Amino acid sequence: MIAPATRELIVNGLWRQNPGLAQLLGLCPLLAISNSVVNSLSLGLATTLVMMVASASVAVVRNLIPHEIRIPTFVLIIAAAVTVVDLSMNAYVHPLYLVLGVFIPLITTNCIVLARVEAFASKRSTAASVLDAAMMGLGLTLVLVVLGAVREIFGKGTLFSGLDLALGPAARDWVVTVVPDYQGFLLAVLPPGAFLGLGLIIALKNWIEAIRQARRGTPAPVIQPAA
Amino acid sequence: MPTSPHIVLADNSVRAVMFKVLAALVPGVVVHAWMFGPAIWVSLLLTTLFCLVIEALVLAMRDLPLKPFLSDGSVLVTAWLLALSLPTLLPWWLYALGSLFAVLVAKHLYGGLGQNVFNPAMVGYAVLIVSFPAHMNLWPAPVGVAGHTPNLMEALDLVFAGQGAVSPDAYTAATPMDQLRAQVRTGLSAEAVAAASFGLHAKEALVLSYALGGLLLLAHRVITWHVPVAFLGALVATATLLHLIDPGRHADPLFHLLTGSTVLGAFFILTDPVSASTTPLGKLIYAGLAGVITVLIRSFGAYPDGVAFAVLLMNAAVPFIDAYTQPRVFGHSRGRRT
Structure with missing residues (x-):
């Protein structure tokens, strides 16, 4: 049996307050790199890892950080975590590292990382902070993967191409050619496709919420993006 | 009655x-x-x-x-x-x-x-x-x-x-515009290309027929003069300026008027009552900037024609333009917008 507080954290991260669908934070990498499943999955997992390390570190020392300089301190901690992830990816998954390029160091500036540290980890216990960071990160990864899959299918007619970059040679045969002889639809691969795709996924979430609310007999709440 | x-x-x-x-x-x-x-x-x-x-x-x-x-x-x-x-x-x-x-x-x-x-x-x-x-x-x-x-x-x-x-x-x-682009890249003068462009006479007839339709719209007060005048004026002015600076790289203004969808855009596309600016001054700014952007995209961009992108860019700016160009209502002071 999961405790209600834990359950709340999981539901918030994966669905209700999903960073990609409800908070609309961390959209820069979401839109820039999500043109295939492998890119989305690896950047999403890297971001999740950074969020967990950063949240854990901040939660441990949260009572030692002076309030006035907390933001620079948080950013330093996040940057340190990103450097670790950046160097590890360069060492262990080098081809993937070359593909993702500048977007790995840029995780430092991803506002979802700082937002969770500031809003959650600097006020709550270490265990809760790590769980929150993991769930928020996985929620973002989930959106990234769905968006990456949609853009890859429409843009190139394949699914899971290049997954061996992230998961090793065993995944080389996992490529699914959804539409054979596909001519390609560049718009889906280019940035406008990311905006359109994300907009449609957010609309889908709001629609599902509206249906669930209607079933319960209460009016659907208007979902506002976080300021 | x-x-x-x-x-x-x-x-x-x-x-x-x-x-x-x-x-x-x-x-x-x-x-x-x-x-x-x-x-x-x-x-x-x-x-x-x-x-x-x-x-x-x-x-x-x-x-x-x-x-x-x-x-x-x-x-x-x-x-x-x-x-x-x-x-x-x-x-x-x-x-x-x-x-x-x-x-x-x-x-x-x-x-x-x-x-x-x-x-x-x-x-x-x-x-x-x-x-x-x-x-x-x-x-x-x-x-x-x-x-x-x-x-x-x-x-x-x-x-x-x-x-x-x-x-x-x-x-x-290749359209005249594509040809110009290719020739300029290989070093021939734009003037020579524009003079030798085939099929411009067909475009001339087409452009005149669009302009005729546009004048009908003006006569029936479906559109006002602001958008076509500002768009074509700014397009010609920008093209003339670029042409004077470097005639070897940039086509003359007549070429810009006759090719692509310049005239169709001026009378039929930019004047869309929903997505265009609605105030008189706003229309001048909206269409004028669209003209400038069109020439810039054609001269320096990677796409063959710039009218569509110029229109879409300026569409995005319309709410902003409209908010700052509200005409004074009779009887109200020229006060600052609140």
């Missing part, structure tokens, strides 16, 4: 305005068919059909009445402008895709007629030029210039069955 003499009873309904716009497009369509062969009828029919079907489906999904929205002519204007902006003899599914993005994404996802921020026909065009540059660069050459102009049956065959008996080399050619 109206008792106030200063009230002019004009039929300003959406239906009346849209059918006037369609009527004003007729000369352009006829000249297009005369100069470039009958293929335009195929593309015009296809976009009209696709746009109407998609509109009907979306209206049904939104639980809106079909008849008033389908018969007000606004869908037809979108379809016709899309057909006139696209090359003829594309595969049929490109016309379907352009219509889908124009009607479903650009119009209905933003709330339907009257709510669309961006010009639907230009969104359809932009999606296709960004996604399928290879197809979109095959412009059928004018009659007499091309080795062979497909007749109606051959056009239908090309659109629905793809490359059949006629090879694209027989009926297409």
